[in-house]
Amino acid sequence: MVYSYKMQEIASTMGFTLSDFADTLEQERTKVLMFQRELPLCLQIVSHAIDCCRQQLSETTTENRQSECSDQTSSDMGLVLEEFIPITRNGVFDSEQPRHLHEAQTENNKVNDSDLNNLNLPPSDWLRSAQLWNQTSDPSTLSQNTRVVEVNRNGGAFQPFQKEKTCGGGGMMSSSSDPVPAAETGLGGSSRREEKEAQNQRKQRRCWSPELHRRFLHALQQLGGSHVATPKQIRELMKVDGLTNGEVKSHLQKYRLHTKCPTPTIHNNETVQPPQFLVVGGIWVPASDYATTSSRETVSAATANGIYAPAVATAAPQPLPSTVQKPKPRPMIPSSSSAAAAAAECNSSTTSSSTRTSVSPAS
DNA sequence: AGACGTATCT
DNA sequence: CAGATACGTC
Numbered sequence: 001m002v003y004s005y006k007m008q009e010i011a012s013t014m015g016f017t018l019s020d021f022a023d024t025l026e027q028e029r030t031k032v033l034m035f036q037r038e039l040p041l042c043l044q045i046v047s048h049a050i051d052c053c054r055q056q057l058s059e060t061t062t063e064n065r066q067s068e069c070s071d072q073t074s075s076d077m078g079l080v081l082e083e084f085i086p087i088t089r090n091g092v093f094d095s096e097q098p099r100h101l102h103e104a105q106t107e108n109n110k111v112n113d114s115d116l117n118n119l120n121l122p123p124s125d126w127l128r129s130a131q132l133w134n135q136t137s138d139p140s141t142l143s144q145n146t147r148v149v150e151v152n153r154n155g156g157a158f159q160p161f162q163k164e165k166t167c168g169g170g171g172m173m174s175s176s177s178d179p180v181p182a183a184e185t186g187l188g189g190s191s192r193r194e195e196k197e198a199q200n201q202r203k204q205r206r207c208w209s210p211e212l213h214r215r216f217l218h219a220l221q222q223l224g225g226s227h228v229a230t231p232k233q234i235r236e237l238m239k240v241d242g243l244t245n246g247e248v249k250s251h252l253q254k255y256r257l258h259t260k261c262p263t264p265t266i267h268n269n270e271t272v273q274p275p276q277f278l279v280v281g282g283i284w285v286p287a288s289d290y291a292t293t294s295s296r297e298t299v300s301a302a303t304a305n306g307i308y309a310p311a312v313a314t315a316a317p318q319p320l321p322s323t324v325q326k327p328k329p330r331p332m333i334p335s336s337s338s339a340a341a342a343a344a345e346c347n348s349s350t351t352s353s354s355t356r357t358s359v360s361p362a363s
Numbered sequence: 364a365g366a367c368g369t370a371t372c373t
Numbered sequence: 374c375a376g377a378t379a380c381g382t383c
Contacts, residue, residue, distance in 0.1 A: 202372095202373070202376095202377060202378080203376090203377060203378085204377095205373095205375080205376050205377075206375095206376065206377085207375090207376085208375080208376080230366075230367070231366075231367070231368095232365095232366065232367090245365095245366075245367090246377075246378080247376080247377085249366085249367070249368080250375085250376055250377065250378085251375085251376075252368095253368075253369070253370095253376095254374090254375065254376075256368095
């Protein structure tokens with residue numbers, strides 16, 4: 001901030017107008033973001049510089065909300081990743097309120113948030129769009145510790161179901177309260193009549209709240225992708241009680257469906273990108289992802305190009321250990337379709353030169 | 364029997 | 374469209 005009013009000077013020194021400078025800086029920032037781990041300070045500085053530019057710009061340009069300017073990165077470097085995706089050339093980069101992220105869990109939440117910003121995508125892009133997360137645009141809700149969000153959502157946003165908290169998905173325990181006897185577990189103990197009813201009646205729809213989905217993704221990530229993860233594993237990893245295999249399975253099916261490269265639109269020059277999967281520590285990982293993150297502990301998906309799964313940034317409970325190996329190495333690709341189809345878990349990856357780092361710790 | 368994947372229904 | 378359910382396979 002000290003040098004905020006010098007930005008103009010600096011910019012002109014370098015032959016830029018202030019706004020050009022800001023743009024350029026943003027581009028720089030994008031690059032630096034790639035290495036945010038290695039260059040945290042750099043990133044911070046650039047970000048700050050951008051802020052300053054913007055601020056000044058907005059000041060000089062008289063009115064115009066200076067909304068864009070805020071110290072996003074200042075709050076927590078950890079947030080950086082989260083802003084990575086949302087940065088759009090449109091200039092709308094809506095920064096979020098600084099939040100206190102402490103728990104590893106919260107870190108995962110970034111995923112959501114980042115996607116929340118990402119609303120310009122076509123609706124078809126299931127996961128990479130915010131669709132699943134944007135139910136709440138209310139920052140206040142967001143700022144809360146997401147762990148509970150689900151519950152909140154129920155209360156507020158919608159309550160499609162008559163009874164029980166269904167939609168909250170399983171409240172995930174781990175909080176002080178009780179482990180939540182599973183939303184619908186209730187019918188287990190009641191009278192037979194109810195049981196019958198339950199049979200007749202379709203089971204209550206499980207509402208995959210953002211939080212739930214986040215956990216789903218998280219699990220997925222840990223398991224090495226939607227095509228290798230199995231419902232049961234996912235369910236276990238999610239640790240949401242009340243959640244059934246069937247539900248997960250169903251969700252997974254949808255997920256796969258939607259992530260199965262919904263990119264019929266681009267044929268042209270895009271060339272049919274050879275499905276790129278890497279086997280990182282025994283798990284399949286979309287190549288672009290891996291390349292992007294360069295860090296072995298993170299398999300962050302969702303890069304700028306938008307890959308199916310928002311990364312669960314950095315701190316996965318288990319840093320993707322090579323140990324997470326499938327108990328049952330079943331042939332993941334249903335033979336039917338080319339490996340290509342399946343492999344293209346989706347993405348129209350950037351030209352991110354798939355750095356084929358076939359990390360094989362197992363040497 | 365149970366876990367999966369896929370198709371189909373709601 | 375999203376989730377539930379049916380059904381076949383392993």
